[in-house]
Every structure is written in C-alpha cells, then in structure tokens.
Amino acid sequence: MNIASESPVRPPLCDRLGIRHPIFGFSHSVDVCAAIARAGGFPVLGLARELPHEIPHILAEASERMAGLPYGIDLMLPSQVPDEAASIESVRAQLPAPHVAFVDGLRDRFQVKPPQRPSFFTSQVRTRALFDAQIEAVLDSDARGVATAIGLRADLIERAKARGKLTFSLVGSVRHARKALDMGVEVLVAQGYDAGGHTGTVGTLSLLPQVIAEAGEVPVLAAGGIATGAQVLGVLGMGAQGAWLGTLWMGAKENHTPPALLQRLIASGSEDTLITRAHSGKPCRVVRSDWIDAWNEPGAPAPLGMPLQQALTGDVFASMHEFDDARLIYEAAGQSVFGIERETTVGEQMDALVDGMRGAWERMRGWDAHRR
Ligand SMILES: Cc1cc2nc3c(=O)[nH]c(=O)nc-3n(C[C@H](O)[C@H](O)[C@H](O)COP(=O)(O)O)c2cc1C
Structure with missing residues (x-):
C-alpha cells in the first residue's frame, strides 16, 4: 500500500474528519473497515445484520482495530416496522400460505439445506425495539460518525450530536434530503439508483446536483455506481x-x-444487477442469481413487505451463504460491480482509487495546458 499517496483534491470534510482521502467505505466487515482506515479513508461499519447480543463485542473489536483512526457506524432504521420486540416464529405464523408454499417449492427445487449457524436472518425481526437497542450501543461507542439509512430518528440525531458524533444520512431523493436537513443531519449521502442495497429511483449523476442544491452549506457525499478514481474525481467536480x-x-x-x-x-457486469423486493421486502439492488430469478418467473408471488419477506426467506439467504451455494448465492451489489475484476486487497483498491483520481486530474490539466 502506498501510504504516502496524496489525493489531488482534499475537500474540507477530510480535514474535519482527519482523513487523507475523500473516500468513504461502507462495509459489514471489521477487517475491511480497519484496512480502509489504515489506507486513509473513512470506514463505516454496518451493524444492520448483526445479532443484538454480539453488537457490544463487535463495537469493542472495531474500536480496538481502528487504533484511534476515525470511523463511523451505520444503522438501517426503517419506520414501518412493528414497535415491540417480536419473535421470528410469531412473524412466520402470519405469513400467507401461498407464499410459504412457493418458498417451500423453491427449497425442494434447489435442495436448500437448513442453515446450521445462528444468524440475524434466521432469528431476528426488524422492530423499533431492536433499533432502540442498536442505537444505545452505537451511542456508547467511540465511533466518530453515525450514519442511518432508509429511515431517520430525530432522537438519534440529537443524541449523537450531543456526544460529538458527526451524523450522516443516506438519501435517495430531494424529499429525503429535506427531511434529513430539517432534522439537523450534518452530512448527506446522495445515494443513487445505481447503488448496491436499498435504493430509490434516481441515478447518482442526476440525484447528486439536486441534493447539493438542497443542502446549501451542508456537505454532501456521492454514493452508487462508483468504482474508479476518475469517478471519485468526477463527483468532487460536481x-x-x-x-x-x-x-x-x-x-x-x-x-x-x-x-x-x-x-x-x-x-458480473452492471447489467447483472437488478432491483428486487425479494431480498428484504423493500427495493434493493442485488447481483442476480437463480434464487433472485425465481422470484421474477411467471407465477411467482409479489414479495411481502419488510419484515415479513425476511421471515419468509431469511433461512434460505443464510443457507446459500453458509454453504456457498454457487447457483443461489447473491448479495446486495451496485452497478459498480464492474469494478470487481479479481480478488485484491483494500490497500490495493485504495491505491487504485487515488491513482485514478490523480490520473483524471492530470488529464484535465493537460487539456487545459494544450489550449494555452
Ligand atoms: C452488501 C451491501 C450491504 C449494504 N448494507 C447497507 C446497510 O446495512 N446500511 C446502509 O446504509 N447501506 C448499505 N449498503 C449501501 C452502501 O452504504 C452504499 O450506499 C452503496 O453500496 C453505494 O453504492 P455501490 O454499492 O455502487 O458502491 C449496502 C451495500 C452493499 C453492497
């Protein structure tokens, strides 16, 4: 890794956070986050898929591994979920019989093995009570930033700011941006349709200028479809x-x-990703597999809402990951998947991003020099 490498452009938010590169990396992996921090970016650790009792341990590990470097934590806080803690069995008991029969049919067709390891997807239901517990843990952590996606909670924003944490909100529309600004969020992440994970309907290139216009002095980051340094420089230019x-x-x-x-x-290339509600019940961009395709076959039922769809299919998702099922396995993934060409390391990826920024910067300066 090229530790000394400098980005050709360093926006004020880099200095505010104490990072070298204007690159923010979302990941569910502590190892990835620690490597992003070491390489000079700002890692954001996703906690939305963690078992509640493991969160304190994960946060302690994250704090230790970041070794004093700044990092953030991300929570997904959809508002239309049950208030009270609910057992997954009680939610399963409410599932419509035709959906249960459809998924049982797919389990037979694809010979899905029951998962053996405990996981969020087989045991948890997204409820307000679960989110409350996640929020307390995150507020107690030494994370410098707190990000939220899908929903917003005024109490979280207020309490995080009172503890000196910088608040981020992922927004997919100008309306969402306005809501976040009205709640006092300090950094907006304009996440376009191109992005992996839950997303709105406007592409990154169209969403970004509109969110920037709405945000005024509030800094905005660009998310969705970005995999190269030239793209990073491009969004800074915007x-x-x-x-x-x-x-x-x-x-x-x-x-x-x-x-x-x-x-x-x-x-996979960009065209191998698509938006489906089959993963969580909300529109989510994923990379296609036979499992995702089965939900788009004629006769397949419309996916249920959140949290029912996950109660219906969470064991299959856990199984395909546990057994690394080559036919079924999929994950949230953006059109940026074109940037994954081989297995590499975070350090190499960060170097390539910074080199790409520098290359694009020099190319543009060269055009300018040519004119004079
Ligand atoms: C596997 C995966 C899981 C994700 N999970 C979350 C999440 O839990 N919370 C969140 O705010 N964003 C989540 N995202 C979205 C990212 O924060 C980010 O906005 C998105 O990946 C940017 O687009 P890109 O995938 O094209 O880089 C996820 C993305 C991926 C690929």
Whole structure:
C-alpha cells in the first residue's frame, strides 16, 4: 500500500474528519473497515445484520482495530416496522400460505439445506425495539460518525450530536434530503439508483446536483455506481465532498467473501444487477442469481413487505451463504460491480482509487495546458 499517496483534491470534510482521502467505505466487515482506515479513508461499519447480543463485542473489536483512526457506524432504521420486540416464529405464523408454499417449492427445487449457524436472518425481526437497542450501543461507542439509512430518528440525531458524533444520512431523493436537513443531519449521502442495497429511483449523476442544491452549506457525499478514481474525481467536480462506496470492497480479501459469491461478482457486469423486493421486502439492488430469478418467473408471488419477506426467506439467504451455494448465492451489489475484476486487497483498491483520481486530474490539466 502506498501510504504516502496524496489525493489531488482534499475537500474540507477530510480535514474535519482527519482523513487523507475523500473516500468513504461502507462495509459489514471489521477487517475491511480497519484496512480502509489504515489506507486513509473513512470506514463505516454496518451493524444492520448483526445479532443484538454480539453488537457490544463487535463495537469493542472495531474500536480496538481502528487504533484511534476515525470511523463511523451505520444503522438501517426503517419506520414501518412493528414497535415491540417480536419473535421470528410469531412473524412466520402470519405469513400467507401461498407464499410459504412457493418458498417451500423453491427449497425442494434447489435442495436448500437448513442453515446450521445462528444468524440475524434466521432469528431476528426488524422492530423499533431492536433499533432502540442498536442505537444505545452505537451511542456508547467511540465511533466518530453515525450514519442511518432508509429511515431517520430525530432522537438519534440529537443524541449523537450531543456526544460529538458527526451524523450522516443516506438519501435517495430531494424529499429525503429535506427531511434529513430539517432534522439537523450534518452530512448527506446522495445515494443513487445505481447503488448496491436499498435504493430509490434516481441515478447518482442526476440525484447528486439536486441534493447539493438542497443542502446549501451542508456537505454532501456521492454514493452508487462508483468504482474508479476518475469517478471519485468526477463527483468532487460536481461539488460532492467525497465518494461513498459499498460494493467494491466485496472484492477484497479482507471481506472474506464466500468463494462462489466472489466468482459471481467477478463475472458480473452492471447489467447483472437488478432491483428486487425479494431480498428484504423493500427495493434493493442485488447481483442476480437463480434464487433472485425465481422470484421474477411467471407465477411467482409479489414479495411481502419488510419484515415479513425476511421471515419468509431469511433461512434460505443464510443457507446459500453458509454453504456457498454457487447457483443461489447473491448479495446486495451496485452497478459498480464492474469494478470487481479479481480478488485484491483494500490497500490495493485504495491505491487504485487515488491513482485514478490523480490520473483524471492530470488529464484535465493537460487539456487545459494544450489550449494555452
Ligand atoms: C452488501 C451491501 C450491504 C449494504 N448494507 C447497507 C446497510 O446495512 N446500511 C446502509 O446504509 N447501506 C448499505 N449498503 C449501501 C452502501 O452504504 C452504499 O450506499 C452503496 O453500496 C453505494 O453504492 P455501490 O454499492 O455502487 O458502491 C449496502 C451495500 C452493499 C453492497
């Protein structure tokens, strides 16, 4: 890793956070986050898929591994979920019989093995009570930033700011941006349709200028479809203070991506990703697999809402990952999947991003010099 490398452009948010590069990396992996921090970016550790009792341990490990470097934590806080803690069994008991029969049919067709390891997807239901517990843990951590996606909670924003944490919100529309600004969020992440994970309907290139216009002095980051340094420089040119990437890191060794999924990501291009509600019940961009395709076959039922769809299919998702099922395995992934060409390391990816920024910068300066 080229520790000394400098970005050609360093927006003010870099100095505010004490990072060298305007590169923000979302990941569910502590190993990936620690490597992003070491390479001079700002890592954001996703906690939305962690078992509640493991969160304190994960946060303690994250704090230790970041070794004093700044990092953030991300929570997904959709508002339309049950208030009270609910057992997954009680939610399963409410599932419509035709959906249960459809998924049982797919389990037979694809010979899905029951998962053996405990996981969020087989045991948890997203409820307000679960989010409350996650929020307390995150507020108690030494994370410098707190990000939220899908929903917003005024109490979290207020309490995080009171503890000196910088608040980020992922927004997919100008309306969401306005809501976040009205709640006092300090950094907006304009996440376009191109992004991996839950997303709105406007592409990054169209969303970004509109969110920047709405945000005024509030810094905005660009997310969705970004995999190269030239793209990072491009969004800085548009006024973003950084790029927020999620998919790319799945190509890094530190992510411990299951081998069949890694091969799928390497083989996939932007057109192999699509938006589906079959993953969580909300529109989510994923890389296609036979499992995702089965939900788009004629006769397949419309996916249920959140949290029912996950109660219906969470064991299959857990199984395909546990057994690395080459036919079924999929993951949230953006159109940026084109950037995963081989297994690499986070350090190499960061170097390539910074070199790409510098290359694009020099190319543009060369055009200018040519004119004089
Ligand atoms: C595997 C995966 C899981 C994700 N999970 C979350 C999440 O839990 N919370 C969140 O705010 N964003 C999540 N995202 C979205 C990222 O924060 C980011 O906005 C997105 O990946 C950017 O687009 P890109 O995938 O094209 O880089 C996820 C993305 C991926 C690829």
